[in-house]
Amino acid sequence: MAPIRTQWTRLIRFVAAETSQVHYGQPVDPRLDVGLAAWNKQPIRAYEISGSPIDPAAQVTSNILTVKELLSPLSREEMKIVRCLGLNYSDHAAEANMAMPAAPILFYKPVASMIGPNAPIFIPKVAQPVEEHLSDYEVEFTIVIGKTAKNVSEADALDYVLGYTGANDVSFRKHQLTTSQWGFSKGFDNTTPLGPVLVSSNAIPDPQVIPLTCTLNGKVLQDGNTSDQIFNVRQTVSFLSQATTLEPGSVILTGTPKGVGFAKKPAIVLKNGDDCRVWLGNGIGTLVNPVIEEGRYKAML
Numbered sequence: 001m002a003p004i005r006t007q008w009t010r011l012i013r014f015v016a017a018e019t020s021q022v023h024y025g026q027p028v029d030p031r032l033d034v035g036l037a038a039w040n041k042q043p044i045r046a047y048e049i050s051g052s053p054i055d056p057a058a059q060v061t062s063n064i065l066t067v068k069e070l071l072s073p074l075s076r077e078e079m080k081i082v083r084c085l086g087l088n089y090s091d092h093a094a095e096a097n098m099a100m101p102a103a104p105i106l107f108y109k110p111v112a113s114m115i116g117p118n119a120p121i122f123i124p125k126v127a128q129p130v131e132e133h134l135s136d137y138e139v140e141f142t143i144v145i146g147k148t149a150k151n152v153s154e155a156d157a158l159d160y161v162l163g164y165t166g167a168n169d170v171s172f173r174k175h176q177l178t179t180s181q182w183g184f185s186k187g188f189d190n191t192t193p194l195g196p197v198l199v200s201s202n203a204i205p206d207p208q209v210i211p212l213t214c215t216l217n218g219k220v221l222q223d224g225n226t227s228d229q230i231f232n233v234r235q236t237v238s239f240l241s242q243a244t245t246l247e248p249g250s251v252i253l254t255g256t257p258k259g260v261g262f263a264k265k266p267a268i269v270l271k272n273g274d275d276c277r278v279w280l281g282n283g284i285g286t287l288v289n290p291v292i293e294e295g296r297y298k299a300m301l
């Protein structure tokens with residue numbers, strides 16, 4: 001199976017100032033941290049991409065548009081499914097005092113949980129008070145599948161990857177630790193940022209060398225690298241495709257490195273007014289999201 005070859009290298013989805021419509025594009029500046037620029041309200045220009053981002057034949061045009069609002073690289077309608085790995089970094093398993101898994105620990109997220117850059121992470125009342133429910137951050141390297149995959153070998157697994165982006169797997173530990181099933185505690189509406197840029201797999205030939213960090217209110221709390229994953233990207237795509245069809249647009253979060261809040265002494269929690277940023281290297285950039293608590297956020301507006 002031949003690898004996917006896209007015409008674009010870095011894809012963004014945005015509302016254009018010129019049209020007030022949603023477009024796909026490739027940033028004119030190949031070095032620009034688009035997520036950070038959007039948060040700082042700096043000008044972002046992009047070559048318009050014609051066609052669906054999931055279609056490798058989508059073309060980069062010469063038409064330049066200005067970003068008015070940066071969105072997640074894929075819309076909720078384009079995300080066929082969101083699957084996630086837990087405890088996939090050896091250092092994170094150690095800090096959580098949990099055994100390294102013999103097989104990937106899997107859970108799903110509802111697409112209603114997914115949000116984009118700059119959108120607020122919404123902590124619902126069912127997860128308050130935050131000091132009791134331990135609202136937490138998790139920077140994650142994220143796979144987007146580009147063509148139908150089933151029973152894929154590890155050797156061929158990367159040929160099915162369209163590209164890579166970032167995510168923040170916001171979690172609520174009290175709910176998570178009361179059951180063996182994590183979907184409820186990690187699936188609340190508007191809690192999982194995705195983005196800011198989808199980098200083509202052509203531009204990341206080795207996904208096991210990607211640095212990733214999480215910064216909360218200016219302090220770096222996670223500083224890891226995908227080289228520390230227990231199950232690498234090849235193994236993950238192959239495993240998830242066994243007897244199961246992965247459709248184009250499937251999103252896969254691949255776990256988080258050490259440094260999560262609930263493992264610290266004292267615990268660090270996400271709370272109303274926080275500024276949470278995850279950053280991933282190799283052109284993905286910074287995903288910035290404020291935190292609001294239901295019932296308190298009006299005071300911030």
